Amino acid sequence: MKCKRVVAAALMSLPLVAMAADMPTFRLEMNDGKLSHTRIEVPANTRFKIEVVNKGKSPAEFESLQLRKEKVLAPGVESFVVFQSLSPGEYRFYDEFHASAQGVIVAK
Structure with a gap:
């Protein structure tokens, strides 16, 4: 019986x-x-999903105040951020540790 439950859970x-x-x-x-x-x-x-990779030698932080998302990465670390559906528009993001590193997510 236990085996059937495991198989059922796997299939679900x-x-x-x-x-x-x-x-x-x-x-x-x-x-x-x-x-x-x-x-x-x-x-x-x-x-x-956005896969975020820190290729640098210092920490990096993907941050978007509009989207209420942030992800801090040590040097050499990879991670990801999952976004639920966005309405059409532009959403700013930046690297908290490097103020000049800024970008925009454009939902079309």
Whole structure:
């Protein structure tokens, strides 16, 4: 009986894995005050993920006050931020540790 429950639980999680694999994903590299992209265009009204990579030798922080998201990264660390669907518009983000590193997420 226990085996059936495990199999049932595994089968129920398959749609979640498939949905995560289909989620649009964008990569942002941060390197001591420089951003690989200062403009990231994403589909509006669609859940998406930004993979954030700190290629620099100092800490970096992806932050968006408008979206209430932040992610602090030590040097050499990779992580991600998942966004629920955004209404069409522009949403600013920046690197808290390097004030000149600023960008915008554009939901179309």
